[in-house]
Amino acid sequence: MIQLIISILVGAGLLFLLYALARKGTKPEGGAQALIEARQALNELKHDLLPHEVVARIFAKDDLDYVLSAAPEDVVRLFLQQRKRIALSWVDRVRGQVVRLKRFHLGRSRSYARLRLRAEIALTMDFATLLFACRVLQILVFLRGPYAAPQMIGTTVGIVEKVCGVSEASLAFLDSTNTASLDGQSAGTVAGV
C-alpha cells in the first residue's frame, strides 16, 4: 500500500512538472532582460512603494481616527474597504518586485561555477521566508484590515529596503566596496510606520 501511494504521488508530481514544462516558453531568461527588470524593480520599490511618506500615508492611523470621529458609519466602512484594497495592492506590488529581484539573483548564480550548495539553499530559504512574510502580511491585511499589523509593515519595509540595497550593489557590477557598507546599515534602520 505504501508503494502504491509513493508511486501515485511520484507519478502525479512528475505529470504536474511535465505540464508546467509544456507551458514554459523556450525564450532564454536572465541576461540583459533580467538586469533591466531588476533595475525597474529597484526603481519602483525605491521611488513608488517604499518611501516613508507613501507607506505612512497608506497606513496612517490618524486618517482612520479622523473618519471615525467625523463621518457616519457607512462612510467609515467605505473608507476601511478602500484603504484595505490599497494596502493589499501595495503588499502585492512589493512582493512582486521582491520576486523580480530574486530572479535576478538566481539568473546570476546559475552561471557561477564555484557555487556552494549550502549557501545557495540558505539564500533561497531566506528569500522564501521574506516572500512568505509578505504573504502573511497580505492575509493579515485581508482578514483584519490595513491597521492590523503596523509593526510588521514597518519591518517588512525595512527588510525590502535592505534587499534593495544589496541588489543595487549587485547591479553596480558588484563593486565590493559598495556592498561592504551594507553590513553596517542593516542593523539600525528599520523603518517605522
Add this chain to the structure above:
Amino acid sequence: MHTLLLWWAGIFLNALILFRSLQTRTIGKYPIFYLYMACVLAAQITCYVVYLAHPAMYFYWYWVTEFVCLLVGYGIIIEIMEKCLAPYEGARKFAQSAGLILLGLVILFALILSLTKPAWSAIDTAADLERELRIVEALVLAMFMGVMFHYGIAIGKNMKGIIIGYGLFITTVIIGLAVLPLVGETAYAAYAVVQSCSYLTSLLFWTVALWSYHPNPVPEHSKELEADYEAVALKTRTALGTMLSYLAKAART
C-alpha cells in the same frame, strides 16, 4: 489484433525517428537518446520474433530487453541534464549535489523498506524492481526539472519533447506497475496495451519535437556578473539574516 497494431505502429514511428535523426544529423546531438531509440526498436523486433518462434521464451526475453532499455533510459536523463545545464555551471553544480543527496535518500528509504517487505514471487520481483528503478528515474527527472524552474533555465523544442515524452512514459509505467499487483495477474494483458499506448504517445511527441533540429537557447553571459557572485551572495545572506530576525521580532509583538 489491437496489440499487434500498436506494436507495428510503435516500430514504424521508432524507425521514422531514427531515420529523421540520420537525415537531419541530430543523431550526433543527442546520441544517448537515439541509442535508446535503437535499443527499443531492436527490443520490439526481437520480442516479436521470439513471441512467434518461442512463445515460452517471450516472458524472459521481455524482461531482459526491458532492463536493458531501462538502463539506457538512465543515460537519457544524464544526457538531458548535461545538454540543458551545460551553459549554466552554477545550476549544474547545484543539480549534481541535489542528485547525490536524492540518491542517498532513495538508498536509505529502500533499505528501510526492504526490511519490512513481505514474501515475493519471481514475476512480482521483476516488476517491483522495474517500478522502483523507474521511481528513482522519475525522482531524478523531477529534481532536474525543479532546478530548471528554480533557475529559470529555458530549453529548446527538441529537449522539451524528449523530456515530456520520456516523462509521460515513466509516469505510466510507475502507476501501471503499482496498480498491477492489486488487480492481479489477469490485468497483465491490459497493462501491456496501456504501456504500448503510452509509449506510442511518447513516440508521437518525439516524432514532432525531433523532426528538425532546435538547439537549446543560449543564455546571455556577463563576466562581470559572474566575477563577484560569492561576495554578493554572502552579503545578501548576511543582510537577509539580520532582516529576518527583525521580522520575527516584529511578528511576535
